Every structure is written in structure tokens, then in C-alpha cells.
Amino acid sequence: MTHRILHLSDTHVSRTGPDEDGVDGLAALRGLLYDVRRVQELDLVVVSGDVADDGSEAGCRAVRSVVGEFAAERSIPHVYCTGNHDRRDGFAAALGSGHLAADGSPLGRAADVDGVIAAVSDVAGLRVITLDSLVPGETYGVLGRAQLDWLAAELASPAPAGSIVVLHHPPMSMDAIPYLKSVVLQDPEELGRALAGTDVQAVLCGHLHHQLAGQLSTKPVWVTPGVITRIDLTAPSTLVRGVLGAGATVVDLGGPFGPIFHTVHARDPQAGTEVYVYDPVTGDDITED
Template sequence: MRILHLSDTHIERTDAPNAAGVNASESLRLLLTDLRHQRGVDAIVVSGDVANDGAPEAYTAVRETLSEFALRELGGNIPVFYSTGNHDERQAFGKVLGSGHLDADGTDRAETVMDSADSERAAVSTVDGYRFVTLDSLVPGMVHGHLGAAQLDWLREVLRTPAPRGTVLVFHHPPITLDVPTQRAFGLRNPAELADAIRGADVLAVLTGHFHLQIFGFLEATPVWVTPGVVNRIDLTTRPGTERAVRGASASLVELGGPSGPMFHTFHARDPRAHETVYELDEEQTRSLITRMGPGADRA
């Protein structure tokens, strides 16, 4: 099983630069141009922040772009699995992407969809014996993530029956963090509850995004991969307590089932402006960001 893992496309409602001067649509196009030679891809995953402001036009643009890429460049009706991130809006997401589990031709392929009073977007599909479960860690109006009790109970029920080749979980907010203030503040708030829900189950890997840089770690015994962002990446060579974002679209290839799996490989688009600073926050600005985006804050 070869999974092309993207995250944080942050597509705008129009094909124009965002407030930081980055054209997210162009970043995605540059990345896909360099990924067109990949072969044997079985599934594409987009782990949240699909749209920058929840606009239906942005979801449509991503759906059409990835469908064309799968059909014309990768050469098949490859399924694309989307999950929600903190920038996404559930109603618009569902209107355009349905369950979030689509074949490249646009057909909704979900086998099971969570029926939630909060309209959470969680679903299940199987590809060649591998079960893909997308979860919804979005907390409306907040940057951090949370998986509610009802969703975790639903997940337990799904995992009660093992998949033929195992399960892949996909959601936005990582349940692991480096010793970085923004990561500690903005990651998944209840990783221990998730660990309890999947303990002893057939989960092969957890695929997430949100941090705009690659990290590998474990949630107890389960491998967790954080793929870097498409729209930009975070550069951790800055002084402690500061933050810098730079240009450069990235994605990952996840390989399951081999003797050395799971394996994770990162791709970086050939961008003539790669590594240019998009924004930089000093210690005071970083503290202010964390305070402002904490409980009760507006959308990021």
C-alpha cells in the first residue's frame, strides 16, 4: 500500500496570493508537477486545512485538481481521502466533498459515515484490504484539536472488527509534539483518550498534518506521521520561542505492508523561491499568538 499524503493546502476562494503573499494554488500545482512521475500510488490522503477560509470554491478547486492529477498523471481512479482541519468549515466541506472519501471520478465511496449531532466528518473506506478511517479533530473557532467522546466511541466500534490488512487513521491535529510552544498549544488536546480508543486494535499508522513540518513519533505503540504543509513549511532553526514560516510545498509517501513498513518519505517541490521567509514571529509575538488562539479565540 503506497499512500501519497498531503496536508494544509490552504486553498483560497480565488486563485490569488493569500495575506502572506503566497499563492496556495500555485504551491499545490508546483508540488503535483514534481509528483507526476510517481507510480503504484494506491490512495491519496489530505489531512486537513483543505481550504483556508472554508469557501466552497476552494474545496471544489482542490477536488478537481487532485481528481485530474490522479486520473491523468497517476493513471487511475485512485481514491482521495480528505479530513477536516481548523481552517475548514464542516458544512462547505460536506457540500463539496461529501464524506471526504471520494474516488478520483468524484464518486463518494465511504462504507460507513459517522452520524453526529455536531455534523462531524468521520468515515470509513477499504482499499485492497486496508481500512482508511478519517476523523474530525476540528474545534470550530479554535486552532487546537479535540476528538469528542462520541467520535471515539464510534471509532472503537469500527475497530472492533479487524480489517484484512490493518487500519490507517487520518485526521488533522497531531497527538504528538516536539518541545515547541505553538505545537504544545495547538496540537490534539486529548491524545491519551485516543490512545485508549485504539489500544490493541489493528491501527498501522496515524497520518496527520497541521504543524507544517515533518515529525515521526509514537502514540504508545502506534506510529504517528506528521506530514509537512503544501502552502508553506515551518522552519525550526529559529531561536527557541520564535516561529518562522518559509516557502516550499512538501508531501509524503507512506508505504505499508512491506518487511520494513511502515516507511515514510518526504518530497519537496522544486520552487525557485523555496526557503524565502513568509513570516517570522519573535518571542513576544509567538506568546501573543498562543494567548490569542487559546480558549475562546477566533479562527486562525
């Protein structure tokens, strides 16, 4: 049994449109979805957090409208999780548990865990689980014991086509980029223990605004590039350079070589244009020579 997923992340749409850097996330999202309109046989759209740059209900509703129209045209569900820019009240008001059928109606079942927005649904035999790693006011992510226990209980028995887990903060980092450890999921080994020996085919994340692959407890972890901007890793490892250029991933599950992660980019004539450079330790804006 195979499934094909369009994996988006970091749309960063606000109630006023542009994000805090003046980039129009809604325009970037529309442009990206237009450019992937001919991708065939999609079964699901996933948006892995930072739906609204300002955490607003209006920002979440705007993303839901655009992604929902794309999904409805293909008669497929669309699923969202919270990111560090999101607020749980705005997210819930606009997106409920984050699991929506093609017609926009609620899908699946919310986790019975206080204070988080996590849920599970079935997409043609594929179990789709979203986790809530949001820590209000912080850039890094955390999964509490109650949420991890819920996840382990959900994964205790296999699903017909296996499972995917979606969360915003990647449960991994790279030594070559020291600041990543301070912004990703903290204590990732806790999540690894919950995933070990289960039917999880892939862990899908966002947050970093660049593509990155790794493993956690032998499970493939994929970080999709951001929709609103991408991080240019040719910058010095001590700096964060954001540039224009929306990206996403087509994820193919099942088959002899799955999972396969295929990055797609919008046809943006301004792609690569620098938006910001800053020092992640001090927060200072940097002017490069």
C-alpha cells in the first residue's frame, strides 16, 4: 500500500498578511501550490507548524482557505500541527484538532492530553499522528510525558499502512551548525523511545526552513524547507541567513524504496534574494561584506 503526501511547513501568514520581515507568506503559499498543481496522485497535504506568523486565528484561517481549496480539488485531507509562532487558541479556533477532511469537516480524534493540540486520523489505512511541541514564547520545542505516553499507546498496535508522525520541531540537530541544538526538539531521545519498534514510516517536521534528513531510533526524520523563506546554509555556521524561495516536499511512502523525499521549489524569479541575516546567539542583525 502506497501513499503520496505534499509536505508544507512554515507558511507564517499573519492577520495583516506579511510576516515580521515583510514577506508575504500568503503569496508564497499560493505561488507554491500553483507550481505543484500537476503533481499526481496525492493522498494528503501536511502543514507542519508555524501556520500563522503572529499566532492569529485570521492567519490560520487564511492558510486553511488556500490549502483547503487545493485539497478539496483533489478530494484529499489536509492536516496541520502547531509551531513555535502559533498560539493554541488561534490554531484551535481556525483548525480544530488540525485534522480536516477534504470538505473541511473534522477528521480523526483529538488526543486526551490537557494543554496540547495533538490528534490522530486514518487516511486510507495510513495512521497520521500530529504532536504539539509548542512552548509559548520559546523557539525550541518540548513534548511532555503525557503526550509521549499518548503517542506510545496509539502506536502500540500497527495500522494497515503504517504510521507517520508530524511535529514542528525536528528531533535532531547537526554539530556543524551549533545553534541548532538550542532551537530544535529538546530531549529527542524521549520521542525516540516512543517510536522504537513501531510501524512509523517517517517523522515529518519543519521549523528550520531548510531540507534536512536524519534518523531517530532507525526511523527516517525529514525536515521540509519553509514556504515563506528558506535558510541559506552557505552562510557562516554562526549566522542565520534567510532568503526568498518557497519549497515543499513530496513524500512517497511504501513501495520497494520508500520512504522517498522529493523537494520541490516554487518558480520564483526572486528566489535567493536575501531577506535577513542575524546572529542567533545575540539576536543582532548582521550586515555582511
